[in-house]
Amino acid sequence: MDQIRLRVKDAIRSNPDGLNQSALAQQAVMTQDAFSRSLSGQRSFSAAELAVLSRILHVSLPWLITGNPMPGGPEADGLPDGRWQLDRVAQTVAFPAGAYREVELSTESVPVAGPEMAPAEAAALVAERLGSPFGPPLIHDLPANIEDAYGIGVFVAAEGPAFDARAMATQEVTYIVVRGTGAWYHANWVLARELGELMYGRKSQIGQRGRTQNPWASEFANALLLPAGVLHTINWNKQTPAELADFLWEAGVSAKALALRLDALGIARGPAMVHADEGTLQLLAWHDPGCLSHGRAAAYRAPRIPFDLFSAHLKGMREGHVDGTSLAWMLDTPLSEL
Numbered sequence: 382m383d384q385i386r387l388r389v390k391d392a393i394r395s396n397p398d399g400l401n402q403s404a405l406a407q408q409a410v411m412t413q414d415a416f417s418r419s420l421s422g423q424r425s426f427s428a429a430e431l432a433v434l435s436r437i438l439h440v441s442l443p444w445l446i447t448g449n450p451m452p453g454g455p456e457a458d459g460l461p462d463g464r465w466q467l468d469r470v471a472q473t474v475a476f477p478a479g480a481y482r483e484v485e486l487s488t489e490s491v492p493v494a495g496p497e498m499a500p501a502e503a504a505a506l507v508a509e510r511l512g513s514p515f516g517p518p519l520i521h522d523l524p525a526n527i528e529d530a531y532g533i534g535v536f537v538a539a540e541g542p543a544f545d546a547r548a549m550a551t552q553e554v555t556y557i558v559v560r561g562t563g564a565w566y567h568a569n570w571v572l573a574r575e576l577g578e579l580m581y582g583r584k585s586q587i588g589q590r591g592r593t594q595n596p597w598a599s600e601f602a603n604a605l606l607l608p609a610g611v612l613h614t615i616n617w618n619k620q621t622p623a624e625l626a627d628f629l630w631e632a633g634v635s636a637k638a639l640a641l642r643l644d645a646l647g648i649a650r651g652p653a654m655v656h657a658d659e660g661t662l663q664l665l666a667w668h669d670p671g672c673l674s675h676g677r678a679a680a681y682r683a684p685r686i687p688f689d690l691f692s693a694h695l696k697g698m699r700e701g702h703v704d705g706t707s708l709a710w711m712l713d714t715p716l717s718e719l
Contacts, residue, residue, distance in 0.1 A: 546568070
């Protein structure tokens with residue numbers, strides 16, 4: 382935490398706007414006393430306060446939290462104007478790291494399979510650890526299942542920039558952030574893909590990973606959610622639209638993901654897959670109108686944070702160590718309601 386306050390001080394000194402502490406505190410919606418105590422080390426900045434300060438001071442939140450050199454930070458002095466633009470995805474994905482540090486909480490890391498292991502082999506090991514393929518407990522609540530099995534955090538960011546999911550890791554914490562969506566079948570796949578990124582051992586440190594996807598991780602997600610052995614046992618030529626809808630619901634994937642997986646395995650799609658062009662949601666709702674009220678369908682609609690982090694912040698609020706702003710930000714809830 383001491384290094385964070387020193388980076389804030391460095392950012393203040395290099396800030397081109399020349400704001401004084403009083404003006405900074407006001408813009409950050411902090412009292413001048415709280416701001417002063419945070420700079421002197423008597424109080425820790427919350428993750429929410431760091432997020433606001435990063436915007437005011439024109440530095441990156443990942444740099445404030447981790448110290449990793451990032452364009453736009455003090456290490457970037459001398460860069461031509463306009464060379465760096467704020468990466469809002471990096472800011473969103475970096476926030477949980479600050480929330481963990483704020484309450485001095487860490488997570489486990491995911492064991493690395495490495496590129497020498499085939500994605501299907503790694504997926505089989507993970508499926509065994511998560512539970513049986515198809516249905517509870519693997520798909521019913523995949524975020525909670527991954528957390529329980531590996532001890533990492535899974536977040537759902539209900540607001541923010543457009544992205545699907547990102548896995549991030551430091552020496553202290555490993556977590557995955559999924560963008561909120563009503564398309565739970567798509568969210569399951571991108572969450573599995575990001576778990577694959579961690580299994581592969583890709584260096585995905587906070588704020589430093591681009592949008593390029595790893596084919597190994599994508600194949601891992603396909604093998605985890607749509608095992609080849611299961612797909613080969615189904616007679617797709619005789620499958621009815623109702624049976625297709627049942628399959629998609631139990632597999633927790635989209636019709637598009639299934640079609641691409643069948644093509645990749647050289648399996649003929651069958652006539653029922655023609656209805657997949659109508660879209661996964663339409664197909665599921667047509668077969669079972671009540672599916673949208675199921676808990677599985679709402680798994681990624683609302684903000685989600687790991688229970689241990691939630692509990693640590695509530696305890697910190699009761700003991701006066703944290704002020705609740707980070708928890709309110711993560712839950713997209715007014716502080717007054719906490």
